Amino acid sequence: MGINTAKLLPLVGQLGTYLKMGADHYADLREAGTEAGPDVVAVFLQSKMGDWNPEWQGNSLLDDPTKEAGARFLAGVAVNLVSS
Numbered sequence: 001m002g003i004n005t006a007k008l009l010p011l012v013g014q015l016g017t018y019l020k021m022g023a024d025h026y027a028d029l030r031e032a033g034t035e036a037g038p039d040v041v042a043v044f045l046q047s048k049m050g051d052w053n054p055e056w057q058g059n060s061l062l063d064d065p066t067k068e069a070g071a072r073f074l075a076g077v078a079v080n081l082v083s084s
Contacts, residue, residue, distance in 0.1 A: 011054050011061075015074065018045055022078030030082070041075035042068075 022041045029036045049071055054061045062070065 007056075011056075014052065014054065015070075018049060018071075019074050019078055019081075021045065021048055022075050023082050026075075026079050026082050038072065038075040038079045041078055042072040045071040045075055 022045050025044050026036065026041050029040070046068060049062075049067055052062070052067075
């Protein structure tokens with residue numbers, strides 16, 4: 001079974017939007033003098049992802065544990081981007 005790359009673009013685009021949100025949030029926290037790490041950013045992202053329910057061929061892609069893991073992954077990347 002192959003995956004049509006063009007059909008992935010909306011999913012990848014939304015992940016990019018969440019990554020930017022996480023990076024912006026982390027940068028704002030740092031600017032305000034708040035010490036925060038990826039776990040704090042992940043909680044923020046998870047709250048933003050609350051209503052997001054992407055589907056693939058009619059099947060939901062995100063259960064709660066997967067959404068939590070995705071938020072933590074994006075938060076780690078965001079923190080590393082801003083910190084570099």
